[in-house]
Amino acid sequence: MEKSIQTKNITVKVFRFNGDTDVLPYYKEYKLEVSQEDVVLDVLNRIKWEHSGSLSYRRSCRHGICGSCAVKVNNKGVLACKERVFDLIDLFGDELVIDPLNKQRVIKDLVIDKKDFWDKYDAVQPYLVADVEEEPEKENLVTPDEVEKIADADYCIQCGACYYSCPVIEVNPEFIGPAAFAKAYRFTSDNRDDAKIERLETVSQMGSGVWDCVKCFECAQVCPKDVNPIDKITRLHQQTFQEGVAESNVATRHAVGFKHSIEQHGFLDEGGLVFYSEGPLGMVQHIPEAVNMFKNGKIPMPWNLPKSKNLEEIKKIVKISSTAKF
Amino acid sequence: MAKKLRYALYTGCTAKESTPELLKSTLAVAEKLGIELDIIEEASCCGASHLQDFDDHLSLVLNARNLCYAESREAPMVTLCNTCQLNVSMTKNRLDFDNKLKDRVNQDLSEVGLEYKGVSDVKHFLYAILEDYGLENLKKKIVKPLKNFNVAPFYGCHNIRPSSLHGKNNGGENPYVPNSLDQLIEACGGKPVDYEEKNKCCGFHADLQAPETANKLSGNALTGAVDADADFMVTPCPLxxxxxxxxxxxxxxxxxxxxxxxxxxxxxxxxxxLGIEPEKLGLNHHVVKAVYF
Amino acid sequence: MVKEPILISATAHYSMGGIPTNIRGQVRKNRDELVEGFYAAGECACVSVHGANRLGANSVLEALFFGRHVGKEMVKDIDNLDFGEVSEADAYNMVQEINYILRNNGIESVSKIRDELQESMTENAGVFRTEETLKKQLEILDSLRKRFKHIRIEDKSRLFNTELQEAIELGHMLDYAKFIVEGALFRKESRGSHYREDYPKRDDENFLKHTLAYMDKDGNISIETMDVTLGKFEVKERVY
Structure with missing residues (x-):
């Protein structure tokens, strides 16, 4: 069956703000006819070229490899040159709101100051650290198996869609964030790299590192290049244990505590796990909640702790399938 | 409904401990709707994405084992917790798409006489009601509609993200504009309210090491719901x-x-x-009491 | 099977030619002289490693190899180079170019002129061209260049002004288009990606030469040629 190119009429509201002349930001509305071929960048270009030349946004390559043009449409982070307008209409209807990735960091319209993003990116040394000969006589061999470890981490184009969608960044400005973590993993998993331990130490700092991730999967959802940053964050966690970089703290003990709890009970001993993670001193801060929970029947007595049936089987699995040590 | 629904119930840990009201109310609702839930008492903890940070292989084998017990019951697995749903289905997804990995996991499982086959689906109770039982069927059983209540749905991350993993088992729920809970609230006679944080994170998984982060994220969600004039919130996730x-x-x-x-x-x-007494639903277990009921 | 139309269009993938340099990346002033302290590398440069048509993926040579190589050559030279003299008039010219665009209160739109430039260049000076289409394009260019003097942009701010940037770029594109068309008119033969339908054969006797083109203040182009240094490979037709 032959089809012709479909078009739809939509209303686009674009965030506008020029720090030189505007006191407050505002939304400007444009009515456009868009076709099934159009991506968000086509819409922005048409607004700029046909309606308002002063509309400002970053763009360069126009085919999803430079990472300049990420914006938010109806709060969904998108790479403007890749996201089809028709797909967005399916999601949000015929009124689309185009925002900068982060409204607090706007320089002009959709252009933001990405300094925080780049500073954190720099912090993980986003380049190969290796003592490579200036003019080598043969290549530094990386086998297909080794490349597989790097996986999709190398596809990152630093567009910032994940970073500016990360809820931790919003409340903790120190957090390194998903893009830089994925980049760190790209090099900690490269057999030619000599800075593995240093990088793992950087990303496992409390307050800024991987342990502060809330595992919301926003980064995996939003990434236009399928880098799956949360998967790389998980692997960085694992590498800190494998390489002996993990220090004993509430976060590492919490992760390891799951194994002990499962081995003893099958199910978790939730109270025991918190105690194991926090230690006796750390427990103090949880007392008010613990009292409330106890009053409301949320803490089982030790003799009532749930235990899995076939617990011996679980103990055996923990014994034979464990691959990590701490 | 033509066929009686039957599931292997993976309770997870929280429904057995700090939110006993979740298990209670699930069983009460299932009984009322004629859904058979066969509790997997052999199950272990799913690792809650924390064991996964320490020992990936162990978490895979444990969750494959959990799935084995749904398979031996010849029933799809139903979960009560978003994070259980994430970890069990992530395991399933990885094993089903990677035979080498599946063989490696099955080698360990064979030591305890088990084999993961990949024949049981995993879905959260929310979507079992929505997709399998059906909203229309549910509506027929509503006797005490929650009229005049503004209800704020709070979706929780691990049921909706990543959509590439969940899409099959959550009716293709869109993580940016989820509506399953909204639909259920409406079916129960309530009025769903819209607020920005409804599909955002509560911060649970950083509770211990980054309490400020977690508290702020939860605080934003709570105040978002309050400011949207909600009388109460509802969530499918015990965490x-x-x-x-x-x-x-x-x-x-x-x-x-x-x-x-x-x-x-x-x-x-x-x-x-459905007209079940609040007591049977464990409302007395809450810290903030739902005084309306 | 579902048949669906998809939009396709020509896109500039690579520019053959560019700023002429020697193998060290030093920019040529003409056949015999260099511009002291001026280097070019990458896709803007023409070291002449590719001849009249670059083979697929071979811009890597320009982008990677010459980027590194020319950088190293510059480091070697830098201690022996003095700053060139700059007059206030030079700076004034540059400021003028920007101010003209910012302040000009005309009726022409940058994007419209650019669209017409792109479409007419594809039509008349694409891979297949004739004296007739090229001459026609010269007329079009003259008219577009006149119209460019009457542009007006909306954005007068000094902050991230991409409209100003697009306008400056358009001015340069209009210049560059003229180099392309005059170069193509001059070369009465077919070679590489330059295909003159009125001269379909390669003519080594007259045109086994580099074209050097110069633009004067009024936008007129004059052309010189430079000998080609042939390496170990003889010039051949590309037959695949």
Missing amino acids: CHLNLDVKQKKAGEAVGREVNIPVLHLPQVIGLA
């Missing part, structure tokens, strides 16, 4: 529930507000609309 209910005071303080809003588990809301 979100812990942060929103048990830690509500601290969460409010973290965003500089005093908050007092009841948070219900999904099956409690359905149960109330």
Whole structure:
């Protein structure tokens, strides 16, 4: 069956703000006819070229490899040159709101100051650290198996869609964030790299590192290049244990505590796990909640702790399938 | 309905411990709707994405084992917790797409006489009701509609993200504009309210090491719901529930507000609309009491 | 099978030619002289490693190899180079170019002129061209260049002004288009990606030469040629 190119009429509201002349930001509305071929960048270009030349946004390559043009449409982070307008209409209807990735960091319209993003990116040394000969006589061999470890981490184009969608960044400005973590993993998993331990130490700092991730999967959802940053964050966690970089703290003990709890009970001993993670001193801060929970029947007595049936089987699995040590 | 629905119930840990009301209310609702839930008592903890940070292989084998017990019951697995749903289905997904990995896991499982085959689906109770039981069928059983209640749905991350993993088993729910809970609230006679944080994170998984982060995120969600004029919130996830209910005071303080809003588990809301007594739904277990019922 | 139309269009993938340099990346002033302290590398440069048509993926040579190589050559030279003299008039010219665009209160739109430039260049000076289409394009260019003097942009701010940037770029594109068309008119033969339908054969006797083109203040182009240094490979037709 032959089809012709479909078009739809939509209303686009674009965030506008020029720090030189505007006191407050505002939304400007444009009515456009868009076709099934159009991506968000086509819409922005048409607004700029046909309606308002002063509309400002970053763009360069126009085919999803430079990472300049990420914006938010109806709060969904998108790479403007890749996201089809028709797909967005399916999601949000015929009124689309185009925002900068982060409204607090706007320089002009959709252009933001990405300094925080780049500073954190720099912090993980986003380049190969290796003592490579200036003019080598043969290549530094990386086998297909080794490349597989790097996986999709190398596809990152630093567009910032994940970073500016990360809820931790919003409340903790120190957090390194998903893009830089994925980049760190790209090099900690490269057999030619000599800075593995240093990088793992950087990303496992409390307050800024991987342990502060809330595992919301926003980064995996939003990434236009399928880098799956949360998967790389998980692997960085694992590498800190494998390489002996993990220090004993509430976060590492919490992760390891799951194994002990499962081995003893099958199910978790939730109270025991918190105690194991926090230690006796750390427990103090949880007392008010613990009292409330106890009053409301949320803490089982030790003799009532749930235990899995076939617990011996679980103990055996923990014994034979464990691959990590701490 | 033509066929009686039957599931292998993976309770997870929280429904057996700190949110006993979740298990209670789930069983009560299932009984009322004629859904058979066969509890997998052999199951272990799913690792809650924390064991995964330490020992990936062990978490795979444990969750494959959990799935084996749904398979031996010849039933799809149903979960009560978003994070269980994530970890079990992530395991399933990885094993089903990677035969080498599956063989390696099965080699360990064979030591205890088990084999993971990949024949049982995994879905959260929310979507079992929505997709399998059906909203129309549910509506027919509503006897005490939650009329005049504004209800704030709180979706929780691990049921909706990543959509590439969940799409098959959550009716293609869109993580940016989820509507399953909204639909269920409506079916139960309530009025779903819209607010920005409904598909955002409560911060539970950083509770211990980054309490400020977790409290602020929960605080934002709670105040978002309050400002949208919600009478109470509803969530399908017991971990979100812990942060929103048990830690509500601290969460409010973290965003500089005093908050007092009841948070219900999904099956409690359905149960109330089905006319089940609040006691049987475990409403007495909440820290912030749902005084209306 | 579902048949659906998809939009396709020509896109500039690579520019053959560019700023002429020697193998060290030093920019040529003409056949015999260099511009002291001026280097070019990458896709803007023409070291002449590719001849009249670059083979697929071979811009890597320009982008990677010459980027590194020319950088190293510059480091070697830098201690022996003095700053060139700059007059206030030079700076004034540059400021003028920007101010003209910012302040000009005309009626022409940058994007419209650019669209017409792109479409007419594809039509008349694409891979297949004739004296007739090229001459026609010269007329079009003259008219577009006149119209460019009457542009007006909306954005007068000094902050991230991409409209100003697009206008400056358009001015340069109009210049560059003229180099392309005059170069193509001059070369009465077919070679590489330059295909003159009125001269379909390669003519080594007259045109086994580099074209050097110069633009004067009024936008007129004059052309010189430079001998080609042939390496170990003889010039051949590309037959695949």
